[in-house]
Each structure stands twice: as structure tokens, then as C-alpha cells.
Amino acid sequence: MSDSPLSLASALHAPVLQWYAVNARTLPWREPDAGAWAVMVSEFMLQQTPVARVLPAYEVWMRRWPKPGDLAAEPPGExxxxxDRLGYPRRALRLHAAAKAIVELHGGEVPSDHAALLALPGVGTYTAAAIASFAFGQRHAVVDTNVRRVFARALTGVAQPTISPTAADQRLAVAALPSDPTVAARWAVATMELGALVCTARVPRCTQCPISTQCAWILAGSPPYDGPPRKGQTYEGTDRQVRGRLLAVLRAATGPVPKKSLDACWPEEIQRERALDGLVADGLVEPLPRNRYQLPH
DNA sequence: GAGCCGTGGGG
DNA sequence: TCCCCAAGGCT
Known part of the structure; x- marks a missing residue:
């Protein structure tokens, strides 16, 4: 290509930002008065769970626990x-632990400092940058799967990003960031939204894309993905499925559950016991005397 | 760093 | 139908 990825990136700022101004979804955590806690809760829930499934649980959650201290005051089992059924319930445990840390270390307010965010349970590179950028308007590279895909196509010219995030992804995202913090924060959410709505994984809607005429992948003739095969994640028959069933029983129950009820979830004893032990070890389930179990207190 | 950790919807 | 995959983090 004649242009470097970096000079190309700066040429994408205006069209992407204009596209976002018109096409951004209205989402509760994006409302001007939403606040950092709303952003944080949404980011936890959106880790590997689609927006459509997050929305109902998010509304219930924020109504019940409008501040970190409200959540921290309740047992983790709540x-x-x-x-509910958002999946990966350890995220709920981590969010609860993060709320407690916010109360104990930050006076009950979500910290704006990137390093302080990163130190919270369940907050990794992506989530720390997302909260700092979306909630506080700071300049950070917010690199999620959407952004990695947009940059892979538009800047690198390949159909799909690498299977797992790389340091090169991070460097590219940092280099592509607009210099002004407010604009950078807008750019971060706009590139994510573009990946979510237009530059999608399966069938990208290139006819609706604001940067299709500059996209390195399209200019290269839209070459197909030629990287290593992506490992399909199996689920049926795995410990994850068993854990899900066990936890579903405990979530539905109002109090302690006899082990007999859990045994009914899964026929194979060895796997069932291993899954239950794993849930206890993770702190998602609390064993009680007399062979009973409950969500953690 | 590869593997593990849920769940459900759309193509 | 079946398969892919969806705003990751942790060990």
C-alpha cells in the first residue's frame, strides 16, 4: 500500500466519527447522565455477552443497585x-468484589485512574480502558474484538484479526488514536460501534460502511481469511454445561438446596461432583451442613 | 500461553 | 439444523 497504516488511520477519523453521530445506538449506559458505575456494570455484562441479552438484566441490576455501595452491601450470591442467564457467572462475583473494593479503597465512587481501575477484580486491559474512556473521557486505546476486526480489515488489509489479541493490535490502536482526549474517546466508541453494526465478523455490510473506499482489505480485493483454523467451542457434555445446570437450580431456589436436587441435574456422578466442587472452589456455591448448598453469603 | 469459563440467537 | 460467535479475564 502507498499509505502507511498510521496516515490511513487519521484519514478515517472524520468519516467514522460522522457515521457514529448518525448511527450510534441508544443504550442506557451511554446516556449523558449514566455515570461511571453504569458504564462499569455494562462493561462487565458485555464481556462475551451480546447487547440484546444484557439489556434486561442491566435494567434490573441498576434499579436495584444504583451505586457500588448498594451492591457491596449484599451477599455475593445475590x-x-x-x-440470571448472562453466562460466565464468575463475572458477577468479580463485579461484586470490585464494588466492595470501590467502597473500601475509593470512597464508593468508581475511580477514574486507569491503574486503579486495572487493579479491580474482573477489570483487565480492555475494561479499564473502556471505563476510563467512556465514563471519564480519557484518551486510551480501547481494544476489543470489534476494534481488532475493524483495524485488521481497514488498516492491515486482512479478513479477520488474529485469534487472540496481540501486542501489535494494541500498538496499532494506540497509534491510530486521535490526539485530543475527547475526540479519542469518541473515536474509541465509534470504532467499536462500527465493528458491531457494520464491520461484522460473518458478513460485513460494506455497502453501508463509511470507510469502504479507504479500507485496506477491500482495496486488496477482499481476500478470504487464511489464518489458522478457529477452534469451535464445544459445549454439549462439558463441565461448563453441568455447572450451568447446577447453578440454575441454586439461582431459582430462595434458600438452601438439598444435594439430591442438584444430583437430578446430571446423570454422571463423577462429572457432576467435579463440576460442583469447581463451583465451590470458585466461590459461586457455598456448601452447608446436612448436605445442602446455596449461593454464597 | 493455552485452556477454561455459560448461554442463546442469527445466518 | 448446525455452527459461529458475542464490548474478556484469569490461571
Missing amino acids: AVRAW
Whole structure:
């Protein structure tokens, strides 16, 4: 290509930002008065769970726990219960632990400092940058799967990003960031939205894309993906499925559950016991005397 | 760093 | 139908 990825990136700022101004979805955590806690809760829930499934649980959650201290005051099991069927329930546990840390270390307010965010349970590179950028308007590279895909196509010229995030992704995202913090924050959410709505994984809607005429992948003739095969994630018959069933029983129950009820979830004893032990080890389930179990207190 | 961790919807 | 995959983090 004649242009470097970096000079190309700066040429994408205006069209992407204009596209976002018109096409951004209205989402509760994006409302001007939403606040950092709303952003944080949404980011936890959106880790590997689609927006459409997050919305109902998010509304219930924020109504019940409008501030970190409200959540921190309840037992962790209530967070697991309210997590409902979003999946990966350890995120609920981590969000609860993060709320407690916010109360103990930050006076009950979500910190704006990137390093302080990163130190919270369940907050990794992506989530720390997302909260700092979306909630506080700071200049950070917010690199999620959407952004990695947009940059892979528009800047690198390949059909799909690498299977797992790389340092090169991070460097590219940092280099592509507009210099002004407010604009950078807008750019971060706009590139994510573009990946979510237009530059999608399966069938990208290139006819609706604001940068299709500059996209390195399209200019290269839209070459197909030629990287290593992506490992399909199996689920049927795995411990994850068993854990899900066990936890569903405990979420539905109002109090302690006899082990007999859990045994009914899964026929194979070895796997069932292993899954239950794993849930206890993770702190998602609390064993009680007399062979009973409940969500953690 | 590869593997593990849920769940459900759309193509 | 079946398969892919969806705003990751942790060990």
C-alpha cells in the first residue's frame, strides 16, 4: 500500500466519527447522565455477552443497585442470582468484589485512574480502558474484538484479526488514536460501534460502511481469511454445561438446596461432583451442613 | 500461553 | 439444523 497504516488511520477519523453521530445506538449506559458505575456494570455484562441479552438484566441490576455501595452491601450470591442467564457467572462475583473494593479503597465512587481501575477484580486491559474512556473521557486505546476486526480489515488489509489479541493490535490502536482526549474517546466508541453494526465478523455490510473506499482489505480485493483454523467451542457434555445446570437450580431456589436436587441435574456422578466442587472452589456455591448448598453469603 | 469459563440467537 | 460467535479475564 502507498499509505502507511498510521496516515490511513487519521484519514478515517472524520468519516467514522460522522457515521457514529448518525448511527450510534441508544443504550442506557451511554446516556449523558449514566455515570461511571453504569458504564462499569455494562462493561462487565458485555464481556462475551451480546447487547440484546444484557439489556434486561442491566435494567434490573441498576434499579436495584444504583451505586457500588448498594451492591457491596449484599451477599455475593445475590449478584450471582441477579446475573440470571448472562453466562460466565464468575463475572458477577468479580463485579461484586470490585464494588466492595470501590467502597473500601475509593470512597464508593468508581475511580477514574486507569491503574486503579486495572487493579479491580474482573477489570483487565480492555475494561479499564473502556471505563476510563467512556465514563471519564480519557484518551486510551480501547481494544476489543470489534476494534481488532475493524483495524485488521481497514488498516492491515486482512479478513479477520488474529485469534487472540496481540501486542501489535494494541500498538496499532494506540497509534491510530486521535490526539485530543475527547475526540479519542469518541473515536474509541465509534470504532467499536462500527465493528458491531457494520464491520461484522460473518458478513460485513460494506455497502453501508463509511470507510469502504479507504479500507485496506477491500482495496486488496477482499481476500478470504487464511489464518489458522478457529477452534469451535464445544459445549454439549462439558463441565461448563453441568455447572450451568447446577447453578440454575441454586439461582431459582430462595434458600438452601438439598444435594439430591442438584444430583437430578446430571446423570454422571463423577462429572457432576467435579463440576460442583469447581463451583465451590470458585466461590459461586457455598456448601452447608446436612448436605445442602446455596449461593454464597 | 493455552485452556477454561455459560448461554442463546442469527445466518 | 448446525455452527459461529458475542464490548474478556484469569490461571
